[in-house]
Structures are given as structure tokens and as C-alpha cells.
Amino acid sequence: MTGKPAKKIKGIDFSEKDYTIVYFYPRDNTPGCTIEAKEFTELLPKFKNLKTEIYGISKDSEKSHCNFIKKHDLKIKLLTDENHKIQEKYGVWQLKKFMGREFMGTVRTTFLINKSGKVVKIWEKVKAKGHAEEVLNYVKNCN
DSSP states (O other): OTTSBOOOOTTOOGGGSSEEEEEEOSOTTSHHHHHHHHHHHHHHHHHHHTTEEEEEEESOOHHHHHHHHHHHTOOSEEEEOTTOHHHHHHTOEEEEEETTEEEEEEOOEEEEEETTSBEEEEEOSOOSTTHHHHHHHHHHHHO
């Protein structure tokens, strides 16, 4: 998908900033998702200086997102995808295994999209801790 046009997402205009980060995460208020959201929030001023916007997307409801944002004082934008249609378009809604059980769910994945709407970089099966810093360093090297 790198180099290809990003799939359209309602509420995001890729041309507004030099770069847009769209990261998909499994669930609000879980340990890994909280770490990732807090790290992106902490680094948001540095991303803004690089003309980069950040959107987190999960299948959680608007109410859940509001509680998550309030509880952790998040400054990033969170979008809801309750029917996982966006996640399916981006290929992150996949069969997962946990404790011998198989189920469909979100595979933690981050996309970096340029102002032309092209996917520049994809991070798959992301480990939450330190990921925001890794993305920031990549964006710095793109400029």
C-alpha cells in the first residue's frame, strides 16, 4: 500500500497538512492503547511543528472516546469506526488469536500519509511503547 493513494476517511482532509498520521488501535483505556495515545499527545507539539496531524481510530463509540480523552487528557483526535468499515479498507481488521481463541479485531497499525493523499509509510503490528517517538523521527527525516 506504500506509495498508493490512501483510502478516504470521513472527517480527514489529507491536503490540510504536510503529513497525516492515522493510527488504528484496538480499544480505549487498555494498557497499550493508553500508552500509545498518551505518547502521541505528549509529542503533539513537535508533530504540529512538522505540519503533521494525528488521528487515532478504533471501533469504540463516541462516548467511549470522550471518556478516554477526558480521563487521560488526550489532545489528539480520535475517530470512531464502530462497524470497522474503515479498518477493513485499510486491511487492519484481521483474524487475531489470544489464549487459544480466534476472533476478528484491530491489528495495531500506523499509516503516514502525505498532503497528496499517498501512503508514505506503514508500521504494522506496532508495539505501543516508544512508537510515537519512532513515527516522529521518521517524519523529521522526511522534511
